Amino acid sequence: xxxxxxxxxxxxxSGLLAAIEASxxxxxxxxxxxxxxxxxxxxxQIHKFFGSRRHYAGIRGxxxxxxxxxxxxxNGVEIMxxxxxxxxxxxxxGIMTGEGHVRWLKAEAIILCCGASEKVIxxxxxxxxxxxxxxxxxxxxxxxxxxxxxxFLMVGSGNxxxxxxxxxxxxxxxxxxxxxxxxxxxxxxxxxxxxxRCGVPILVSHTIKEALGRGHVExxxxxxxxxxxxxxxxxxxxFEVDVICLAVGLKPNLELPLMAGCETMVLEDLGGRVPVHxxxxxxxxxxxxxxxxxAGIEEASTAMESGRLAGTAAxxxxxxxxxxxxxxxxxxxxxxxxxxxxxPFGVERRRAKQLLTQRARTxxxxxxxxxxxxxxx
Amino acid sequence: MRVLKHPILGPxxxxxxxxxxxxGVVITAIEGEPIASALxxxxxTTFRETRVLKEPRGYFCGIGLCSDCMMxxxxxxxxxxxxxxxxxxxxxxxxxxxxxxxxxx
Amino acid sequence: MGEGVALTGTxxxxxxxxxxxFPSRKRLLTGPVAVIECVQEIPCDVCGSVCPYNAxxxxxxxxxxxxDETKCVGCGACIPFCPGLAIFLVDxxxxxxxxxxxxxxxxxxxxxxGAVVEATDRLGRGVTEGRVVKVLERDGFDGTVVLTIAIPxxxxxxxxxxxxxxxx
Numbered sequence: 001x002x003x004x005x006x007x008x009x010x011x012x013x014s015g016l017l018a019a020i021e022a023s024x025x026x027x028x029x030x031x032x033x034x035x036x037x038x039x040x041x042x043x044x045q046i047h048k049f050f051g052s053r054r055h056y057a058g059i060r061g062x063x064x065x066x067x068x069x070x071x072x073x074x075n076g077v078e079i080m081x082x083x084x085x086x087x088x089x090x091x092x093x094g095i096m097t098g099e100g101h102v103r104w105l106k107a108e109a110i111i112l113c114c115g116a117s118e119k120v121i122x123x124x125x126x127x128x129x130x131x132x133x134x135x136x137x138x139x140x141x142x143x144x145x146x147x148x149x150x151x152f153l154m155v156g157s158g159n160x161x162x163x164x165x166x167x168x169x170x171x172x173x174x175x176x177x178x179x180x181x182x183x184x185x186x187x188x189x190x191x192x193x194x195x196x197r198c199g200v201p202i203l204v205s206h207t208i209k210e211a212l213g214r215g216h217v218e219x220x221x222x223x224x225x226x227x228x229x230x231x232x233x234x235x236x237x238x239f240e241v242d243v244i245c246l247a248v249g250l251k252p253n254l255e256l257p258l259m260a261g262c263e264t265m266v267l268e269d270l271g272g273r274v275p276v277h278x279x280x281x282x283x284x285x286x287x288x289x290x291x292x293x294x295a296g297i298e299e300a301s302t303a304m305e306s307g308r309l310a311g312t313a314a315x316x317x318x319x320x321x322x323x324x325x326x327x328x329x330x331x332x333x334x335x336x337x338x339x340x341x342x343x344p345f346g347v348e349r350r351r352a353k354q355l356l357t358q359r360a361r362t363x364x365x366x367x368x369x370x371x372x373x374x375x376x377x
Numbered sequence: 378m379r380v381l382k383h384p385i386l387g388p389x390x391x392x393x394x395x396x397x398x399x400x401g402v403v404i405t406a407i408e409g410e411p412i413a414s415a416l417x418x419x420x421x422t423t424f425r426e427t428r429v430l431k432e433p434r435g436y437f438c439g440i441g442l443c444s445d446c447m448m449x450x451x452x453x454x455x456x457x458x459x460x461x462x463x464x465x466x467x468x469x470x471x472x473x474x475x476x477x478x479x480x481x482x
Numbered sequence: 483m484g485e486g487v488a489l490t491g492t493x494x495x496x497x498x499x500x501x502x503x504f505p506s507r508k509r510l511l512t513g514p515v516a517v518i519e520c521v522q523e524i525p526c527d528v529c530g531s532v533c534p535y536n537a538x539x540x541x542x543x544x545x546x547x548x549x550d551e552t553k554c555v556g557c558g559a560c561i562p563f564c565p566g567l568a569i570f571l572v573d574x575x576x577x578x579x580x581x582x583x584x585x586x587x588x589x590x591x592x593x594x595x596g597a598v599v600e601a602t603d604r605l606g607r608g609v610t611e612g613r614v615v616k617v618l619e620r621d622g623f624d625g626t627v628v629l630t631i632a633i634p635x636x637x638x639x640x641x642x643x644x645x646x647x648x649x650x
Contacts, residue, residue, distance in 0.1 A: 145379055190520060
């Protein structure tokens with residue numbers, strides 16, 4: 001049985017920051033990731049990030065990844081790669097290594113930074129090779145330098161759809177259109193504007209009706225939607241494409257929080273079902289924290305801050321930081337999180353996060369502190 | 378298709394190539410890339426067929442979650458090709474339901 | 483269909499002229515000046531720290547960038563740093579017939595100096611011809627190229643890019 005102070009599961013943005021923060025406070029930190037390389041989604045982000053200097057704004061995602069990795073190493077964070085956490089049992093973590101061995105890690109505090117997965121929508125032909133997640137396409141083009149096709153239809157105009165559509169152009173592909181079911185662009189205007197300047201149309205109140213092709217995508221039929229999101233008969237249009245990317249939202253990865261017994265609640269503004277957490281990012285299971293997109297779909301900047309918050313709170317709980325020291329750090333982070341959750345794209349998330357922390361308080365007040373049934377004997 | 382030039386990522390560096398066999402045909406892959414990436418670069422997009430309706434499935438989530446990309450690799454079925462790196466001499470076969478690709482002739 | 487960046491993906495003229503990052507018509511006529519086409523409150527303040535003349539102010543993280551057109555000399559230093567590729571430079575004093583438009587460029591086909599190109603508007607439509615007068619690449623720009631094209635003066639407020647599809 002391995003032991004550590006703080007186990008951080010997931011080495012994406014929030015996991016790296018959580019690990020760095022806890023390690024800086026003096027805790028022993030074990031960072032675990034199932035992939036061969038740390039960094040989560042950072043290394044496929046080739047665009048310059050937004051935010052403030054503190055969030056590495058103006059720097060490309062993959063460069064931010066390199067800096068965070070250096071900071072993690074400089075702060076003595078131990079990283080276990082190719083290691084898949086298959087279970088959280090109380091404070092014991094079951095790990096399957098790349099060689100197929102099972103190892104157990106006992107931690108005093110656990111920070112779940114499991115990230116998110118892409119949502120899907122169903123339509124006839126959606127299983128044809130050539131239909132894929134936008135994030136999946138992004139990995140292929142930016143990390144592996146492979147284009148899965150030459151003519152793309154992007155379904156969804158949130159930031160992921162817009163950013164990936166532009167990156168498809170940068171990789172040399174054609175994006176024939178972006179369809180958006182809402183009557184407005186889902187993501188930030190500047191992301192959309194740079195696509196429009198390239199002649200890529202964004203068709204609001206439209207969605208995909210069918211993917212056509214034998215053995216592979218050959219065309220896509222789109223349809224207009226009325227004000228009640230019903231297809232408008234006769235409004236169908238076909239586009240000759242060989243790839244259809246789905247950018248229809250992200251949802252938190254809940255396997256480990258659920259297994260650990262964390263309470264959840266559904267908040268559509270945060271991607272659906274989200275683990276309940278308080279203002280310290282602690283879930284309803286004592287000593288288990290969440291951070292990053294796992295705690296609700298937001299941005300890289302909020303993932304950095306929530307990771308720092310969870311790392312600080314975990315270090316405080318274990319006595320590596322005094323309440324006074326921790327308070328100042330946490331309050332500053334909370335202020336930054338509030339600032340990041342302003343503006344037309346942020347206010348709903350802020351409200352949703354308030355509902356989460358309120359629920360955490362309510363549940364704590366009524367709980368009897370029971371542990372899950374399957375604690376390893 | 379490989380992205381040889383890129384305005385931000387620059388030219389594709391010369392990387393070590395490995396040879397893998399896909400359904401009896403030898404193709405070139407780049408060391409360390411996921412099997413799925415090598416297949417897509419070689420124009421192969423059907424990785425498996427469903428058991429009952431024999432429908433083609435290929436790369437979908439890219440992150441090891443959806444199981445559409447599973448193939449038989451060195452005799453082992455249900456290998457997630459989107460997150461498994463290629464190795465020199467690897468033998469990849471289309472998975473039919475839970476079985477190997479069947480030769481028609 | 484309605485107008486405006488939230489509905490269409492590109493700002494309307496009203497949104498642009500209303501925004502504090504857009505220079506006045508008067509200032510546009512007196513010399514080169516930055517044109518910041520960022521009209522939504524998103525948490526980002528990169529441009530506020532890159533101007534050597536302190537002509538861009540972003541008071542809080544979500545504020546729209548404010549252009550002080552008395553301080554802006556039109557040097558173009560801000561253009562490559564906006565993560566949204568939303569800052570341009572317009573110089574209507576280049577000549578009587580021609581205006582210079584500078585814009586950030588991160589696409590595959592890079593035009594050559596002196597090339598005659600199709601100049602495009604905010605919807606990517608070719609509206610006139612332009613001539614590439616400067617191609618600026620610097621390590622500090624981290625991959626973003628700043629292109630400057632000369633176009634007929636009448637198109638100064640329309641042209642924001644070029645069409646390299648099918649060429650280059």
